[in-house]
Amino acid sequence: MRIVTVRRISQAFFLILFLWLCVASSFGTQWWQLRGWPVNWLLQLDPLVALGVVLTTGTLYAGLLWALATVLLTILLGRFFCGWLCPLGTLQHLAGYVGRRGRSVSLKIGDNAYHPAQKIKYWILLLLLSAAAGAMLARGARALWQAPSLFWTAVAVTGALLLFSLKRFPKRHRRVTGAFLLLAGIWAATAFLYSVESLVAASLQTGLLDPIPLVTRSVNLVLLPLADASTQTLSPVQRYYQGGWLIGAVFLAILLLSLRIPRFYCRFLCPLGALFGVLGRYALWRVGTTCDECVRCGLCEAHCEGACEPSREIRASECVLCMNCLHECRHNVVTYAPRPSAAGEKPLPDLSRRGFVAAAVSGVVLAPAFRLSGFTASAWNSGVIRPPGALDEGDFLARCIKCGQCMRVCPTNIVHPAGLESGVEGLWTPVLHFRIGTSGCQLNCTACSHVCPTAALRPITLDEKLGLGDHASAGPIRLGTAFVDRGRCLPWAMDRPCIVCEENCPVSPKAIFVEEHFRTVRGGVLEVGRADSLTVEPAPWPPDPGRFANGDYFLVLPGIDEAPRRIAGHDGTRFSIAKDRPWTAPPPLGSRLEIQVRLQLPRVDPERCIGCGTCEHECPVSGKRAIRITAENESRNRKHSLLASSRIKR
Amino acid sequence: MKTPSSPSPDPRDMDRREFLKRSARAGLAMGGAVALSYALYDPRGPGASSGEAETVSLPDFSVPGTSGRLSVATGDDRAKALRAALKALGGMEAFVRPGDRVLLKVNAAFATPPALSATTHPDLVKEATRLCLEAGAASVIVTDNPINDPSSCFTLTGIGKAAQEAGAKVALPKESFFRPVTVPGGRLIVEWPLLHEPFRGIHKLIGMAPVKDHQRSGASMTMKNWYGLLGGRRNIFHQDIHNIIKELALMVKPTLVILDGVVTMKTNGPTGGSLSDLEATRTLIASTDQVAADALGATLLGKTPADLPHILAAEAAGAGVSDYESLHPARVQAG
Numbered sequence: 001m002r003i004v005t006v007r008r009i010s011q012a013f014f015l016i017l018f019l020w021l022c023v024a025s026s027f028g029t030q031w032w033q034l035r036g037w038p039v040n041w042l043l044q045l046d047p048l049v050a051l052g053v054v055l056t057t058g059t060l061y062a063g064l065l066w067a068l069a070t071v072l073l074t075i076l077l078g079r080f081f082c083g084w085l086c087p088l089g090t091l092q093h094l095a096g097y098v099g100r101r102g103r104s105v106s107l108k109i110g111d112n113a114y115h116p117a118q119k120i121k122y123w124i125l126l127l128l129l130s131a132a133a134g135a136m137l138a139r140g141a142r143a144l145w146q147a148p149s150l151f152w153t154a155v156a157v158t159g160a161l162l163l164f165s166l167k168r169f170p171k172r173h174r175r176v177t178g179a180f181l182l183l184a185g186i187w188a189a190t191a192f193l194y195s196v197e198s199l200v201a202a203s204l205q206t207g208l209l210d211p212i213p214l215v216t217r218s219v220n221l222v223l224l225p226l227a228d229a230s231t232q233t234l235s236p237v238q239r240y241y242q243g244g245w246l247i248g249a250v251f252l253a254i255l256l257l258s259l260r261i262p263r264f265y266c267r268f269l270c271p272l273g274a275l276f277g278v279l280g281r282y283a284l285w286r287v288g289t290t291c292d293e294c295v296r297c298g299l300c301e302a303h304c305e306g307a308c309e310p311s312r313e314i315r316a317s318e319c320v321l322c323m324n325c326l327h328e329c330r331h332n333v334v335t336y337a338p339r340p341s342a343a344g345e346k347p348l349p350d351l352s353r354r355g356f357v358a359a360a361v362s363g364v365v366l367a368p369a370f371r372l373s374g375f376t377a378s379a380w381n382s383g384v385i386r387p388p389g390a391l392d393e394g395d396f397l398a399r400c401i402k403c404g405q406c407m408r409v410c411p412t413n414i415v416h417p418a419g420l421e422s423g424v425e426g427l428w429t430p431v432l433h434f435r436i437g438t439s440g441c442q443l444n445c446t447a448c449s450h451v452c453p454t455a456a457l458r459p460i461t462l463d464e465k466l467g468l469g470d471h472a473s474a475g476p477i478r479l480g481t482a483f484v485d486r487g488r489c490l491p492w493a494m495d496r497p498c499i500v501c502e503e504n505c506p507v508s509p510k511a512i513f514v515e516e517h518f519r520t521v522r523g524g525v526l527e528v529g530r531a532d533s534l535t536v537e538p539a540p541w542p543p544d545p546g547r548f549a550n551g552d553y554f555l556v557l558p559g560i561d562e563a564p565r566r567i568a569g570h571d572g573t574r575f576s577i578a579k580d581r582p583w584t585a586p587p588p589l590g591s592r593l594e595i596q597v598r599l600q601l602p603r604v605d606p607e608r609c610i611g612c613g614t615c616e617h618e619c620p621v622s623g624k625r626a627i628r629i630t631a632e633n634e635s636r637n638r639k640h641s642l643l644a645s646s647r648i649k650r
Numbered sequence: 651m652k653t654p655s656s657p658s659p660d661p662r663d664m665d666r667r668e669f670l671k672r673s674a675r676a677g678l679a680m681g682g683a684v685a686l687s688y689a690l691y692d693p694r695g696p697g698a699s700s701g702e703a704e705t706v707s708l709p710d711f712s713v714p715g716t717s718g719r720l721s722v723a724t725g726d727d728r729a730k731a732l733r734a735a736l737k738a739l740g741g742m743e744a745f746v747r748p749g750d751r752v753l754l755k756v757n758a759a760f761a762t763p764p765a766l767s768a769t770t771h772p773d774l775v776k777e778a779t780r781l782c783l784e785a786g787a788a789s790v791i792v793t794d795n796p797i798n799d800p801s802s803c804f805t806l807t808g809i810g811k812a813a814q815e816a817g818a819k820v821a822l823p824k825e826s827f828f829r830p831v832t833v834p835g836g837r838l839i840v841e842w843p844l845l846h847e848p849f850r851g852i853h854k855l856i857g858m859a860p861v862k863d864h865q866r867s868g869a870s871m872t873m874k875n876w877y878g879l880l881g882g883r884r885n886i887f888h889q890d891i892h893n894i895i896k897e898l899a900l901m902v903k904p905t906l907v908i909l910d911g912v913v914t915m916k917t918n919g920p921t922g923g924s925l926s927d928l929e930a931t932r933t934l935i936a937s938t939d940q941v942a943a944d945a946l947g948a949t950l951l952g953k954t955p956a957d958l959p960h961i962l963a964a965e966a967a968g969a970g971v972s973d974y975e976s977l978h979p980a981r982v983q984a985g
Contacts, residue, residue: 057696058690059690061695062694068687071683072683072684282675284669338672339668395696455696458696459695635698638841643886644886645838
């Protein structure tokens with residue numbers, strides 16, 4: 001079988017596998033739903049996810065170890081992942097094929113010429129990684145400042161190099177000068193990191209552009225809900241995702257661009273591709289020409305996906321191993337072999353020192369600059385309610401890759417990609433939205449915390465979520481607290497009995513309790529006409545008297561008998577009250593008579609409320625709800641506590 | 651392959667050497683990746699809370715053999731009154747040894763001028779610093795975590811200037827100065843941020859507070875003054891004000907407390923804001939027993955310990971005695 005056929009089979013296989021795993025990342029009783037399917041496998045194979053989390057946390061979380069396999073194979077073979085596996089690469093590959101069908105060979109060759117802007121992706125990679133590494137660098141800087149031996153060693157080395165370079169400088173000994181400049185740069189950087197310690201942050205932003213989270217997010221939050229809209233087979237009700245249009249627009253733009261410029265994203269933007277380019281620096285096998293018999297016909301470049309110029313000095317780091325050049329070459333001089341290309345090789349693009357430093361420094365400064373807004377400190381947004389198991393905001397932002405797996409898996413469709421409500425850093429991270437979706441956060445569900453590939457939502461047990469067993473002393477995990485808006489609430493503001501919120505509160509004992517209150521209705525101050533101990537003829541006879549006989553309305557005789565009597569019915573001129581509680585004496589003629597409504601006013605017990613949002617979801621004030629969750633009292637940050645007592649006593 | 655016509659080495663040989671070199675590098679890179687993954691592998695993921703800072707506790711600053719001392723000086727001049735009250739307790743020498751580093755915890759809560767008596771009076775800060783230095787103290791540090799903006803507070807209350815003139819240093823609270831503290835048996839102060847940095851290397855602690863009206867707790871005196879050692883959103887403890895004051899009294903075992911009732915804020919506390927809120931009560935209390943000092947100070951507000959549950963709670967918890975007469979207070983006149 002020809003190698004390009006094998007590659008196509010591999011691409012098709014992984015694309016279908018990927019789509020399948022996205023479909024399977026759902027919660028339900030069907031065989032094709034979560035049943036131990038390795039739904040995060042592609043995300044786990046992605047070494048940029050693993051590297052990002054390693055840089056922000058210093059740990060390699062469980063399944064991310066899969067990335068090691070990709071790394072090892074890339075070191076041996078080069079960017080096989082891009083050409084053979086990456087679903088976003090495959091989709092662009094397809095789009096590029098479709099978009100350029102019928103174009104002349106010479107135009108196609110032109111499309112695939114190397115462009116210097118292909119360097120941009122390395123700068124993006126560097127920028128994202130240095131933003132992630134900020135906290136780690138700062139820890140290093142602090143260690144340097146605090147350990148005298150390290151400090152003086154560093155000073156001595158710098159001094160020695162300074163002397164050495166000054167001595168050598170006239171001879172233009174560039175290496176030593178370079179090393180000195182590098183050291184000076186490191187000193188400046190450590191001084192900066194040390195001085196902005198309180199702003200130093202590990203901000204994981206790789207997920208914005210990392211193709212695997214990007215394509216996962218796009219499929220989960222845009223393509224699947226759109227594809228499923230007509231048949232509703234994947235989900236019994238339409239899935240919604242706030243701001244999904246932007247995610248869709250990015251995805252569409254990537255595909256549209258690749259119609260004209262093959263693999264536009266891979267070539268110019270993809271930080272994962274850049275990482276693979278670096279990892280494959282010493283790849284043993286690589287594409288190249290065998291001898292001088294190449295006639296430079298250029299056919300090999302007509303379908304070159306990576307724009308790596310295989311007929312000339314091949315740019316090894318750009319080659320995505322599509323193998324089209326091997327297939328196209330009429331002279332059989334292009335091979336994939338463990339030897340250098342006869343036409344020469346350029347292993348890595350020449351990133352200028354200036355560009356390199358600019359990208360790295362920008363990355364390091366980026367995270368502290370983001371934190372200036374105070375989103376992770378005193379200006380935290382209590383409108384941002386994170387899913388159960390979410391780490392404290394700083395730690396959360398150090399791990400979340402914005403893949404959307406939690407949003408896809410949530411059975412109630414309440415986990416949504418954030419816009420800018422949790423800061424620029426929080427774009428597309430999961431937040432709860434209780435109006436969209438089918439309920440609040442389900443009491444007995446921990447799906448999102450277990451599907452999270454990086455433990456930004458750490459895996460929690462049901463006992464931990466509910467505060468049972470070993471977790472009894474810590475109490476349940478609270479996402480926030482419900483607040484009643486007394487100006488919007490039907491019983492509080494509009495004399496209408498309701499308490500749907502109390503009814504639906506899933507906590508036992510309920511976090512929402514009611515206060516009974518009798519309130520005179522509008523136009524309900526009347527006079528007693530003829531009356532006996534069970535009936536009364538009011539004057540004037542109120543309009544629509546039937547509505548007062550529904551069990552919620554009572555008659556009160558202020559100053560005479562203030563105990564409310566339930567209105568049991570009316571016969572056209574008189575109200576009758578419930579027979580079991582007659583008035584002791586017939587109400588006197590002309591005395592004041594009031595129709596009162598029995599209200600149960602909902603109130604929230606902050607010690608019991610877990611912020612699940614069921615009340616907000618159910619509230620019949622369907623626009624801006626009359627009971628709403630905000631993140632006050634959320635478990636993940638004690639500084640957000642509402643109550644003085646540090647532990648909830650059971 | 652064509653036979654080489656030049657004496658250059660066999661290209662296949664070159665290839666082999668190049669291949670071996672690359673293999674070695676690739677092997678190294680792979681080994682590095684495996685080793686790094688092994689070293690950083692974390693099968694379980696993060697716990698409920700990320701690595702919190704180590705908790706700290708405050709040492710006992712009291713001087714052995716000085717417990718239960720209480721003196722009351724009467725007068726209008728705070729400096730003279732303080733000198734007289736301390737003399738009656740055995741002199742500052744009884745508490746501060748040569749070479750000691752002393753921390754003065756003042757009440758600098760509000761950015762108001764000293765005339766309004768919402769904060770520790772600068773005359774007292776100055777005189778206390780002098781007394782410490784005269785007793786041989788190596789250094790005196792003045793600190794508080796005020797409610798209003800810290801640097802404004804220390805400037806407008808006159809405390810900052812007074813401290814510097816007398817030779818003390820002011821420690822303004824910084825974010826990095828706080829460490830979590832837990833009061834043994836406490837229910838409220840559990841891993842709560844404490845203004846800890848100024849306590850480093852400190853041998854003696856003196857609390858200095860004015861007597862003030864306080865709606866929520868009934869009175870603000872020396873025990874409530876320790877509230878200013880807490881950080882975080884400490885005002886959530888107003889939900890349980892008497893217990894937080896009790897826990898504060900258990901958290902801090904001072905060398906000495908000084909309660910300024912030369913002027914008492916009778917109304918509109920604890921901020922005051924008008925001279926009409928104040929009354930000259932001409933009393934300055936110094937004691938090694940914070941509960942007794944506050945019980946005595948309460949009388950200036952026309953209250954008894956029974957009106958102030960935190961005094962009884964602190965006494966029941968063993969922080970001191972509320973029956974100040976049982977300590978036989980030394981009563982002295984100062985000018």
